[in-house]
Amino acid sequence: METSNLSSDEIKKEIRKLVEAYYDTTFKNREIRLGKDLIQPSGKKFDAEELKLLVEASLDGWWTEGRFTKKFEKKLSDFLQVKHAITVNSGSSANLLALTALTSPRLGERRIQRGDEVIGVAACFPTTVNPVIQIGCVPVLLDIDKETYNVKADLLEKAIGPKTKAIFLAHTLGNPYNLQRVVETARKHNLWLIEDCCDALGSRYENKLVGTFGDIATFSFYPAHQITMGEGGAVITNNDLLVQEIRSFRDWGRDCWCMPGCQNTCGKRFQWQLGQLPFGYDHKYIYSNIGYNLKITDMQAALGLAQLEKLPFFIEKRKENFSLLGQGLSKFNQYLQLPRAAEQADPCWFGFLLSVKENCHFTREQLTQYLNDKGIGTRLLFSGNVTKQPYFEGVTYRVVGALENTDYVMNNTFWIGVHPSITLEHISYIVQCFEEFFETPKTKN
Ligand SMILES: Cc1ncc(COP(=O)(O)O)c(C=O)c1O
Incomplete structure (x- = not known):
């Protein structure tokens, strides 16, 4: 394109159009293929607006x-x-x-x-x-x-x-x-x-x-x-x-x-x-x-601005995905502890937390390995019990009471995604994979 006779504003306009076209061809129709791509536990969602503001900045x-x-x-x-x-x-x-x-x-x-x-x-x-x-x-x-x-x-x-x-x-x-x-x-x-x-x-x-x-x-x-x-x-x-x-x-x-x-x-x-x-x-x-x-x-701020515009939608979508996962997974509550919010709370969830209940016939690792093999990404609850992390050796700290549930979480808890790129179809697939896991006989290793 010949640009030598265009003003800065006119060039900017062209750049914006090109960025939009780039988004359309590169990112717009990207989809997670079930069983092939990983359904990530977390991830960003954006459209051409983020790229346009980033370039403008x-x-x-x-x-x-x-x-x-x-x-x-x-x-x-x-x-x-x-x-x-x-x-x-x-x-x-x-x-x-x-x-x-x-x-x-x-x-x-x-x-x-x-x-x-x-x-x-x-x-x-x-x-x-x-x-x-x-x-x-x-x-x-x-x-x-x-x-x-x-x-x-x-x-x-x-x-x-x-x-x-x-x-x-x-x-x-x-x-x-x-x-x-x-x-x-x-x-x-x-x-x-x-x-x-x-x-x-x-x-x-x-x-x-x-x-x-x-x-x-x-x-x-x-x-x-x-x-x-x-x-x-x-x-x-x-x-x-x-x-x-x-x-x-x-x-x-x-x-x-x-x-x-x-x-x-x-x-x-x-x-x-x-x-x-x-x-x-x-x-x-x-x-x-x-x-x-x-x-x-x-x-960074330009990116953040474009994202803030979408925040109300992101919040609703996370809540909806959380609720759908809850409905789908509640039938497995003999094996899995589902998350609960305080009575006065209305969480915009970061992820869907699950704990393998005591005395189950399988371990958390067997379940998370299975889910990962099926393309469902999992994460642990961060540091588990932080006092057991290598870097905590030599740190001066005080514990009040026993860290009983913390240890339980370190050994039995994980979470899966609820982020806005997760669709109803993904959720049905996730629930189906859990079902298959529970139907397959296994011994704890
Ligand atoms: C509860 C909590 N605090 C702090 C952080 C640190 O945030 P950043 O990764 O932006 O440093 C995280 C990261 O995910 C977090 O989950």
Whole structure:
């Protein structure tokens, strides 16, 4: 195509058309062939819009946090009805930032210091617990309930000691925990509450979106999650002081809060005197925290924006797939423990959790191997019992009660997909495969 006489806008228009054509020929009609391709336990769903916005962000030539990031943060905070949404480069970074922000000296008495304790569960994704270790604190790990896979809430009171400063819990696979009890306990003991909502965007408790109950919440936008940026995440809060600290730790620890490309947002860029620096030292280069750089690019935000448009559909589809799988698999409840939500909860599930019941004539591994052979992908509940992971050797932690159900889950639990690319036909096939497995005689090996 001859482009030398076209304006930038006209070329952009052509590019958009080409991207759309590329999507149509390359991705549009891709289908999972039953028994041949793997029905992945998780995965992204996108159309030409994601590719168009991604290209548009690259054509801006800006690339770092910019107009798409601003729009994304606004849209996400509107969706969640919170004051602040701060983008980061992963859910793990979001968790690290959420907890690290609470170490800020600006929080006075309530700041978290080395040697303090943070309550969590042992059946977790590792990067929900790792930040506790990374900031020099002690994880206090509790057992979970066998049907909801969430913290046994009555253990919380028993776990609280003089050094406890925070509760940091994930809504397991999108299933909201007993927020009424958790929030009540946190308030009663003046503890910070961080909700790890990495798997739970769109889940509700008492009709309110999760992430809006605690002091800070985190999200992941890795492709497995409710929406994706490729890699990405967000930290949200309603607290004006915390948002400053979160941004500071995210952006090298700096004191200045100018957006990239901006200057003198504070109106006194050359009139600060902090630390032992001379008066007037450029605020852009004053650091009040030991920070990181965990920012995203504007291309990631562009992807995220296109995905946010589809979020209501994604939420409904996940719920529908969960419900259909539940209906199909309930007839096997002599073998399988099906997942349960708390009474007040309306989860946007990340996956469909199943546990092989005690004294079955087969093992979890026999079942997951069979399903994988049939093209049905499975995953375990993350780290199982995190204290048994190789990296936990040498870590200082405390356990309250026995991790009985956590061990059970480590040995017997797995999950399959409910993501929006899974169709009714896939679900019928999945149920049929389970049926075939149970009909085939086997001995435990
Ligand atoms: C509960 C939970 N927290 C944190 C993370 C980390 O997110 P990311 O992979 O974006 O670092 C995950 C990842 O899936 C997760 O499931």
